[in-house]
Amino acid sequence: MTTFGIIRHGETDWNREKRAQGITDVPLNEEGFAQARKLAVRLSEEKWDMIYTSDLVRAKATAELIAEALGIEVRVDVRLREKTHGRLDGTTVEERIERWGEGWRELDHEEESRESIVARSMALLDELTERYPDKRILLVSHGAWIVATLETLLNPEELVFIGNTSICVLEHQKGVWTSSLIGCTKHLDEK
Secondary structure, rough: OEEEEEOOOOOHHHHOOOOOOOOOOOOOOOOHHHHHHHHHHHHHHHOOEEEEEEEOOOOOOOOHHHHHHOOOOEEEHHHHHHOOOOHHOOOOOHHHHHHHEEEEEEEEOOOOOHHHHHHHHHHHHHHHHHHHOOOOEEEEEOOHHHHHHHHHOHHHHHOOEEEEEEEEEEEEOEEEEEEEEEEHHHHHHHH
């Protein structure tokens, strides 16, 4: 059985401002670093074999803090990258309404499709489960990537909000995906 710990990166100023980040390289803010350090402490009490991350700086910084606590090397894979929101990157809902009106959702903003995200995520997961059977692998990614992947693999009724530095644990055995943890942020409640 291959086990994946899927992690959303720590908070950024754009998360706080509710701006679409997409592929814009927005760094973690002070709170994001604190969240990542708390998650690193939590994960250091568990056994994980490797960690892969998106190439975007907010995910890489989160992964590096975790990897240091676990004593493992960070591996970068662009298939973990967030979706592009096209011309919506960097905007808030209010700014979108101001620019394109109340019907902004019906316009083509050149966003990456859900199908494209799922194709990337499934290619990565299939490759890693084949290459590393019986390993425990952390993946540090982004909200839209994680949600699209979970909706594909699990019953959508199981899903909860995927907050910054939340972790989801999925197991893959004999072609079947199951989850033992979804969107857990208990490490953020600890002092």
